[in-house]
Amino acid sequence: MGFGYNTARYLAAAFPPMLMGLNQLLIQHNVADPFRKAATVLSLIFVLGLVALVWAPGTKGKPLPED
Numbered sequence: 001m002g003f004g005y006n007t008a009r010y011l012a013a014a015f016p017p018m019l020m021g022l023n024q025l026l027i028q029h030n031v032a033d034p035f036r037k038a039a040t041v042l043s044l045i046f047v048l049g050l051v052a053l054v055w056a057p058g059t060k061g062k063p064l065p066e067d
């Protein structure tokens with residue numbers, strides 16, 4: 001549980017620099033609303049998460065693990 005929680009935190013730490021870098025790139029190319037478009041592009045990671053759920057194991061009707 002700790003591995004999954006902390007891995008997500010470390011991966012999420014990379015997103016603010018990526019957001020600013022993409023924002024600067026869009027500004028250089030004279031794109032209208034660069035920050036909004038950069039945030040939209042980076043938010044597509046949530047779509048990847050939804051796609052990954054297809055391969056997640058189902059737990060309906062299975063007993064909970066006991067310690």
